Amino acid sequence: xxxTGLAKRNWLWSFALIAMMASATGVCxxxxxxDPSDVLPVWPSDPPKWDAPTEPExxxxxxxxxxxxxxxxxxxxxxSTPEMHVFPAKDTDGNPSKTVIVVCPGGGxxxxxxxxxxxxxxxxxxxxxxxxxxxxxxxPTRTMEPKWKPPVQDIQRAIALIRAGKVTGETPDKVGVMxxxxxxxxxxxxxxxxxxxxxxxxxxxQQIRLPDFACLIYPxxxxxxxxxxxxxxxxxxxxxxxxxxxHAEDDRLTVMNCVTTFTKLHEAGVPxxxxxxxxxxxxxxxxxxxxADDLWPELCLRWLRDENLLKGK
Numbered sequence: 001x002x003x004t005g006l007a008k009r010n011w012l013w014s015f016a017l018i019a020m021m022a023s024a025t026g027v028c029x030x031x032x033x034x035d036p037s038d039v040l041p042v043w044p045s046d047p048p049k050w051d052a053p054t055e056p057e058x059x060x061x062x063x064x065x066x067x068x069x070x071x072x073x074x075x076x077x078x079x080s081t082p083e084m085h086v087f088p089a090k091d092t093d094g095n096p097s098k099t100v101i102v103v104c105p106g107g108g109x110x111x112x113x114x115x116x117x118x119x120x121x122x123x124x125x126x127x128x129x130x131x132x133x134x135x136x137x138x139x140p141t142r143t144m145e146p147k148w149k150p151p152v153q154d155i156q157r158a159i160a161l162i163r164a165g166k167v168t169g170e171t172p173d174k175v176g177v178m179x180x181x182x183x184x185x186x187x188x189x190x191x192x193x194x195x196x197x198x199x200x201x202x203x204x205x206q207q208i209r210l211p212d213f214a215c216l217i218y219p220x221x222x223x224x225x226x227x228x229x230x231x232x233x234x235x236x237x238x239x240x241x242x243x244x245x246x247h248a249e250d251d252r253l254t255v256m257n258c259v260t261t262f263t264k265l266h267e268a269g270v271p272x273x274x275x276x277x278x279x280x281x282x283x284x285x286x287x288x289x290x291x292a293d294d295l296w297p298e299l300c301l302r303w304l305r306d307e308n309l310l311k312g313k
Contacts (some may be wrong), residue, residue: 036119040167042157044084048198050138050150053078060111069287073116075107075167077139082154084167085134085173087122091310097131098173100162101156101309102211104135106181106220106283109142109151116285117180121297124286128301130310131168133158137186151186153198161189161209164204174309176213176241181253181283184219188261191241192234198251213309215244215300216261218282220253228256229263243272244303246296248280273303 031251060077089097104127105117112118114136122132137154141147155177165171179187191214200206210272224232243265247258255276262274277293304310 002251003186008249009272021098023262031235036085036122036217037088038086038167040084040086040161042084042135042137042161044201045137047080047082048150048153050132050141051115051144052080053136057081058127059114068116068283068285069289071287073285074114076114076136077110079112079136079139081136082138082158083136084158085119085122085136086168087119087126087132087134088168089126089129089131091129096168096170097129097239097310098170099304100131100133100159100168100172100175101125101215102133102135102162102175102176102177102187104151104155104179104183104187106179106183106218107139107215109147109182110140110219112136112139112183113180113283113285116283116287117183121178121180121286122296123308125301130301130304131172133162133167137183143264148182148186149197151183152189152193155186155190156197157201157205160204160208163209163296166204174212176215176304176309177211177216178215179219180217181220184216184257187214188216188219188222188234188243190214193245210239210241213241213243213304213307216246216258218247218253218284218294219245219257219261222257223254223260229260231260231264234261236261236268236270238268238270240265240268240270242270242307242309244300245272246275246277246293246300248277248282250279250292251282271307275297275299 055078057078065292105112118134125132137151177187196208224230245258247255265272280293
C-alpha cells in the first residue's frame with residue numbers, strides 16, 4: 001500500500017514538473033511532429049558518390065516494432081535524396097530566431113528515426129524559440145567505409161547553405177548541429193572535422209566553418225570498443241565548439257561515448273555540459289513519459305541561453 005502511494009506521488013510530481021516546465025519555457029509536453037514551412041534539397045543535383053540504395057524511399061515501420069512514449073516511431077529508409085525540412089521560430093522578442101539548429105535523427109546509418117529524433121525534436125526547439133532544420137540525410141551507409149561520410153557531407157552542405165542565407169530566408173548569427181545515436185556520431189564528426197568532405201559546388205561552399213555548437217544525444221561509436229576512455233578517430237581541441245551531451249548510464253551503446261567526449265572537451269577548456277540519466281536505455285528521443293530524461297530538451301535550451309548561443313551578434 002505504501003509502495004503504491006509512493007509511486008502515485010512520484011507520477012503526480014513528474015506530471016506536474018513536466019506541465020510546469022512546458023508552461024514556463026514553451027517546451028511542448030505532447031509534441032509528435034509538425035509540418036515544416038519549407039522542404040529544400042541539400043544538393044542541386046546528385047549528391048557526392050556513394051552506394052545508393054536501389055529501393056525507393058519508404059517508411060519501414062512494422063506493426064511489431066517497439067513503442068517509445070506509447071507510440072511507434074517512423075523508420076524512414078532508402079533515403080537517396082537529402083532534404084532540409086525547415087521549422088522556423090521566433091525569439092523572445094518576436095523576431096526571427098538568429099540561431100538555427102540542424103537536427104540529425106539516428107537509426108544506425110540504416111534508417112532515420114524521422115519523427116522521434118527529427119520532427120518532434122524540431123517542434124520542441126521551435127517552442128523554445130530556436131529555428132530548426134531537420135536533415136533527411138542519406139541512408140543506408142552502414143556497409144560503407146567510413147559509414148559516416150555521406151551523412152557528414154550532407155550536414156556540412158546543409159550548414160553551408162544555412163550560413164549563406166539560402167535556407168531560412170535569414171542569415172543566422174549562429175548555426176549548431178544536434179544528433180541522436182548514429183546521427184550523433186555524424187554531428188560530432190561535423191563539429192570536429194575542419195576539412196570539407198566534398199568538392200565545392202557553388203559560392204556557399206567556398207568557406208567551410210565548424211558549427212557554433214553541437215548537441216549530442218546518446219551518440220554512437222565515438223570511443224574505441226576496447227578502450228572506451230579514448231575517442232575513435234575524433235580529435236577535440238581548444239578550437240572545438242561547445243557541446244551539450246546527454247546519455248543514459250545503461251545505454252547498450254556505452255555512456256562512455258558522452259563521458260569521454262566531455263572529458264576531452266573539459267581538458268581542452270571547451271565549455272560543455274554533460275547529463276547522464278539512470279535507467280533510460282537507448283533511443284528515448286524527446287517523448288515525455290515521466291522519467292528524468294524528459295528534462296533534457298529544456299536543459300539543452302537553458303544551456304544554449306547560458307552560453308549566449310541564442311542571442312544575436
